[in-house]
Amino acid sequence: MKTKFHQIIILLFFFSFVQNFAQVKISGKVTFRNKGIPEVNVTLKDTYDGATTDANGNFSFETSEKGIQKLTFTHAKYYEIEKQINIEDKDQTINAELKEQINEIDAVVVSAGSIEASDKKRATALLTPIDIYTTAGADGQISSALNFLPGVQKVGETEGLFVRGGTGTESKIFMDGSLINNYFSNSVPGIAGRDRFNTSLFKGNVFSSGGYSALYGQALSGALMLESVDLPDQSSYDFGVSPIFLNGSFQKLNKDKNSSYGASLGYSNLNLMQQIFNFNAGFIDAPNGFNGDANFRIKTKSGGFFKYYGMFDTNRIGIRTESLEPEYDFSLVKLKGKNTYHNLSFKQKFGKYLLNAGTSYSYNQSDLKFSTEKNDVQSNESQVLNDGNYINFKAVVDRKINKISALRGGFELNYAQETLNVGEVNKNYRDLISSAFMETDLGFSNHLSAKIGVRAENSSYLNKTNIAPRFALAYRLAKDWTTSFAYGLFFQNPESKYINSSANLDFQKSQHYIFQIQRATDGRSLRFEAFYKKYDELIKTQNINPNSNQNQQIQTAFNNNGNGFAKGIELFWRDKKTFENIDYWISYSFLDSKRDFLNYPFSLKPNFASEHTISAVAKRFIPKWKTGVNLSYTYAKGRPFYDIVTQNNMNIIRTEGKLKDYNALNLSFNYLPNLGKKDAKAFTILVLSISNVLGTKNVYGYNFSQNRNRSSAVVPPVNTFVFVGMFISFGVDKTQDAINNNL
DSSP: OHHHHHHHHHHHHHHHHHHHTOOEEEEEEEEETTEEOSSOEEEETTSSOEEEOOTTSEEEEEEOOOEEEEEEEEETTEEEEEEEEEEOSSOEEOOEEOOBOOOTTTOOOOOTTEEEOSOTTTOSSOOOHHHHHTSTTSTTOHHHHHTTSTTBOOOOSSOSOOBTTOOGGGEEEEETTEEOTTOBOOOOTTSOOOBOSOGGGEEEEEEESSSOOTTOOSOSSEEEEEEEOOSOSSOEEEEEEOSSEEEEEEEEEOTTSSEEEEEEEEEEEOHHHHHHSOOSSOEEEEEEEEEEEEEEEEEOTTSOEEEEEEEEEEEEEEEEEEOSSTTOSEEEEEEEEEEEEEEEEEEEEETTEEEEEEEEEEEEEEEEEEEEEETTEEEEEEEEEEEEEEEEEEEEEEEESSSSOEEEEEEEEEEEEEEEEETTEEEEEEEEEEEEEEEEEEEOSSSEEEEEEEEEEEETTTTEEEEEEEEEEEEEOSSSEEEEEEEEEEEEOOOGGGOOSOOOOOOEEEEEEEEEEEEEETTEEEEEEEEEEEEEEEEEEEEEOSSTTOOSOEEEEEEEEEEEEEEEEEEEEEESSSSTTEEEEEEEEEEEEEEEOBTOSSOBOOTTOOSEEEEEEEEEEEGGGTEEEEEEEEEEOOOEEEEEEEETTEEEEEEEEEOOOEEEEEEEEEEOTTTTOTTOSEEEEEEEEEESTTOOOOOOEEEEOTTSSOEEEEOOSOSSEEEEEEEEEESSOOTTHHHHTTO
16 A cells, blocks of 8 residues: 555656646747748747747747746847746747847948949949059049949040039039039140049049039039048058159158158159150140149047148140131140149047038139241230139038937038139139038938938028028838939039129029939949939020130120920949959940020030940959959940020021040050069059050040131040059058959
């Protein structure tokens, strides 16, 4: 009896033990907005029991735990939650709805209208300094490299960024937030000025072909924002030599690596190349000039950062062309130009606020002299002398609201003082444009964000004020796909060169509507963009003769009755992954535009707008040969041309037509002899560049005689140009930078 009792006790204890350790199944589904979330970790807190959700968000695991427990749900992109459950003997089904965790890495960024190169994660096309240097046909210039991107027109006879049906002066360029007046060198009619600023001065750029931020203004079409380099990695000395130029520079970094200073000096002269190649331009004084710059950068103990950059340049050019007037043999134009620019910026964080402040000053003088020649005797001499002083000050305060939302605001002052002396016209133009702006970045989720801003401006010369709202919205369609929409109102003062008589003028105005779809993956990017721009209150001009001996007419604005539109689509594809050591991109732009502005008698297709533009760029680095090979090609459908004159106070078209299509194939080579030599004291890059390899005879426009019976084509200074140069750096191995994009 006693034995049976013991057996019963043991049996009851065994059943109790088994019951306590019996496995209970916990299952359920984890969702976000009614969609299952994969890879969510579901665990019982302080135990090893749990599971990971499958592709549909389902999970299931067994546990022997009993009583009140906490079930946790964790995922990197969602907020962690806990649910209290009571585990008994029955299986349980527990579902959970998670909330998205907003963060900077995964948040979608508004990008309609812009190509950003300072932030690789958000960039549609990366145009780093090395990228620009290795683009065949860009000649190492930022503006020339942008011609291979969608939305930028190929215009060779005058300088500027011609964006989506806008003139070259409707796109403005900024350095560290401050406006750069006269970014391009002084020029003569028919030959475009070059970039004044060294590409290696900047670490990145943001190019907006429309719908840009409220922090910037006075640009009807686009904006290029350049960001200068910070402290160098170490001290260095650089030299460059070619048949065209000679230059040298240095950068000195202090021992504590919190400050640096540097300077450069250069001289250029095209005379030797003129002797070698058959130039179209009849230079009597080949383009030549001096340039120099200086900089310093200081990082303060409190975390502030000062940057200063100052430069000067002079340039001269003289051209003799066959006269279109039968009573003369030649027409002559000579230019003497000089320019200086200074930029000082400061950045400092004060608690939750970030201050960015900057100021710049520039002075520019263009001295043009026109004359005619008959039997080696010059006559009808006239001068167009233009002097300008420009001051800019800007301050922006930025405060982050959360990880991907921010609020910023500030003000800007732009002062311009210009004098023009040509014949009987003696102009003294002064204007102060005062601006205030505010903008917010709103991150609603990792899939939806918006940018809302407003800018107000007042012009002392016009004695008028404008208010310009800006809005953009971005939505993530899928992991790699985003879409954006942008709208903005943009104002710009009439160009001062057209203000040569009294007239009641107003701001010129444009409205931008932009829609974009973009796919960005590792090494590849695809972008489609459609846009519409509406222009209002564009200035209308007439030609005037300053005096009877003046053989160069000038235009003067008399009202704001002009208008216009531009619409089109653009496609951009870049691939650095498919082919080993090859980086290539292809861009296409379709543009439909008409304008009634300046001296146009009615609405016309602008003479700077091409209906179809296709560009292709390819780069390959061959490590075995230590050589980079770069190709580029541009096709642009022929632009219209017009011969417009003023007769009886009316503008009329005497002649019109269409130019031949533009074609140019460019080739360049970069040889890096020091590649792989770890003990080398000097690092060298040898460059060979050939522009327009096939020698295509492109035409930019036509000039006409006073009676329109004779005309001459406006053509490039030379059809095919060859550049050979050597760049040597002591202290910093820059050869690796030249191939990083392709490895």
